Amino acid sequence: MFVWAVARQYFPAHLDTFLTQYTTKLVGLFYPYVEITFPEYAGDRLKRSEAYAAVEAYLGSSCAERANRLKAEADGDGAGLVLSMDEYEELADDFGGATLWWSSHKTSSVAAFFSLFPRPDECRSYCLAFHRRHRQLVHTAYLHHVMKEGKALEVRRRRRKLYTNNHGYDRYFRTMWSHVAFEHPATFDTLAMDADRKREIMEDLLAFSKGKDFYAKIGKPWKRGYLLYGPPGTGKSTMVAAMANLLDYDVYDLELTAVRNNAALRKLLVETTSKSVIVVEDIDCSQQLSSRRNNNRKKNKKKKRKDLEEEEYSEDGEKEEEIGSEVTLSGFLNFIDGLWSACGGERIIVFTTNHVERLDPGLIRRGRMDVHVELSYCTFEGFKVLARNYLGVEAHRKFARVRELVGERAMTPADVAECLMPRSVGSGADADERVVEGSLARLIRALERRKRNRNGEESVGNRNGDICEKGGQRNEPECCTWM
Ligand SMILES: Nc1ncnc2c1ncn2[C@@H]1O[C@H](COP(=O)(O)OP(=O)(O)OP(=O)(O)O)[C@@H](O)[C@H]1O
Numbered sequence: 001m002f003v004w005a006v007a008r009q010y011f012p013a014h015l016d017t018f019l020t021q022y023t024t025k026l027v028g029l030f031y032p033y034v035e036i037t038f039p040e041y042a043g044d045r046l047k048r049s050e051a052y053a054a055v056e057a058y059l060g061s062s063c064a065e066r067a068n069r070l071k072a073e074a075d076g077d078g079a080g081l082v083l084s085m086d087e088y089e090e091l092a093d094d095f096g097g098a099t100l101w102w103s104s105h106k107t108s109s110v111a112a113f114f115s116l117f118p119r120p121d122e123c124r125s126y127c128l129a130f131h132r133r134h135r136q137l138v139h140t141a142y143l144h145h146v147m148k149e150g151k152a153l154e155v156r157r158r159r160r161k162l163y164t165n166n167h168g169y170d171r172y173f174r175t176m177w178s179h180v181a182f183e184h185p186a187t188f189d190t191l192a193m194d195a196d197r198k199r200e201i202m203e204d205l206l207a208f209s210k211g212k213d214f215y216a217k218i219g220k221p222w223k224r225g226y227l228l229y230g231p232p233g234t235g236k237s238t239m240v241a242a243m244a245n246l247l248d249y250d251v252y253d254l255e256l257t258a259v260r261n262n263a264a265l266r267k268l269l270v271e272t273t274s275k276s277v278i279v280v281e282d283i284d285c286s287q288q289l290s291s292r293r294n295n296n297r298k299k300n301k302k303k304k305r306k307d308l309e310e311e312e313y314s315e316d317g318e319k320e321e322e323i324g325s326e327v328t329l330s331g332f333l334n335f336i337d338g339l340w341s342a343c344g345g346e347r348i349i350v351f352t353t354n355h356v357e358r359l360d361p362g363l364i365r366r367g368r369m370d371v372h373v374e375l376s377y378c379t380f381e382g383f384k385v386l387a388r389n390y391l392g393v394e395a396h397r398k399f400a401r402v403r404e405l406v407g408e409r410a411m412t413p414a415d416v417a418e419c420l421m422p423r424s425v426g427s428g429a430d431a432d433e434r435v436v437e438g439s440l441a442r443l444i445r446a447l448e449r450r451k452r453n454r455n456g457e458e459s460v461g462n463r464n465g466d467i468c469e470k471g472g473q474r475n476e477p478e479c480c481t482w483m
Pocket residue numbers: 190191192193230231232233234235236237238239353354412413414415417
């Protein structure tokens with residue numbers, strides 16, 4: 001003790017390091033094993049480690065036969081179960097004539113408790129241990145094998161997800177993504193819109209998904225912006241689902257009003273995975289909300305003018321417009337195409353709006369929103385898609401009358417679809433024909449009742465497709481059913 005105290009007095013700064021170094025070396029002489037740890041969240045990384053996920057998948061495939069304690073989860077299509085190693089479990093793996101040992105661990109994270117960023121309270125990790133004579137084999141071949149197999153398994157078992165930031169909070173009440181399985185059945189086949197435009201969009205999306213090298217070559221982050229605009233019920237959300245289904249991507253439904261500030265928005269963005277569609281629905285509403293909030297704040301007399309100035313001007317002196325909670329327009333633009341937007345890659349960002357004219361031109365300029373798609377009232381071509389979807393018919397003698405009417409009356413695909421919805425399920429050819437006849441007659445009646453609002457005359461639905469109030473009475477679409 002005396003020697004220790006004296007030594008600490010004379011070599012206070014270096015003694016601990018010195019002792020640690022030599023203890024490790026000493027242990028190394030007698031302990032011939034090397035250990036590699038794969039933590040679930042490493043260092044200051046905000047994201048789950050991809051290496052950890054790959055190891056988890058890899059071990060899951062072999063643990064069913066060898067491990068004693070397993071965890072089970074529903075698999076990609078929910079039909080089966082995926083097994084993985086439970087905590088504190090061990091298993092051995094043979095590779096290239098060597099035996100390697102894996103173990104899983106869980107520790108309570110002190111860092112998570114004090115961290116400013118939301119992190120999981122428990123840190124899980126896998127540890128790989130092997131004899132040092134296999135070091136070369138592990139470094140050059142085994143780790144590569146584990147990553148490759150693990151990632152392939154992850155892809156095979158992948159269950160697409162629909163994320164929302166509306167309901168998920170961490171223990172500090174900060175928003176985070178929560179998810180459910182994404183099961184929307186819409187495809188471009190079932191989408192009622194102009195066939196050429198549809199083909200163009202599909203080609204654009206597929207080119208994007210294969211464009212990794214191209215984007216790297218031109219020095220642009222691998223992402224693409226879509227602006228979908230048009231009256232309510234023209235298929236904007238349906239198109240988002242069709243896009244995700246075409247590319248096999250996850251969907252992140254970003255509710256801007258639930259994001260507290262720019263930092264929270266950045267955090268949400270970093271947490272999104274690649275191969276995803278990030279959608280901000282009704283982007284014009286987020287802006288409206290913010291201006292209201294802004295006005296209220298300005299009216300607040302208790303707040304000093306100085307404070308307001310600080311709040312409204314960013315560090316570089318630029319005026320910042322709030323677009324939802326404390327999220328500023330510049331923070332949001334940074335989210336779309338700033339430095340932070342580049343992390344991860346392979347993302348489609350979609351804005352939908354019913355009022356494109358209300359949007360800040362800077363928000364939707366080309367380069368930010370690369371493709372602008374207008375979804376509008378149903379055309380005859382769109383009607384034929386819906387008739388095929390809902391009634392299973394490609395042609396019918398009533399189509400001629402529908403063609404005359406649908407071109408001049410503004411009816412949304414949602415309203416047309418509602419008219420075409422079969423009201424009874426029949427059996428046999430006669431019954432089927434009756435159902436088709438009934439549905440088409442209902443649609444024709446609805447179109448005839450609808451005033452010629454495509455020609456600018458009095459209309460039941462207004463130009464934006466909103467439901468009008470006439471003489472205090474609410475006019476629903478003619479063939480609405482409420483269930
Ligand atoms: N173009 C379309 N093709 C096929 N179905 C459509 C189309 N447009 C609307 N529908 C049908 O109408 C319903 C409502 O459409 P959707 O929610 O996609 O419209 P929207 O434009 O996003 O409306 P909102 O602006 O109110 O969100 C969908 O469930 C779908 O069945």
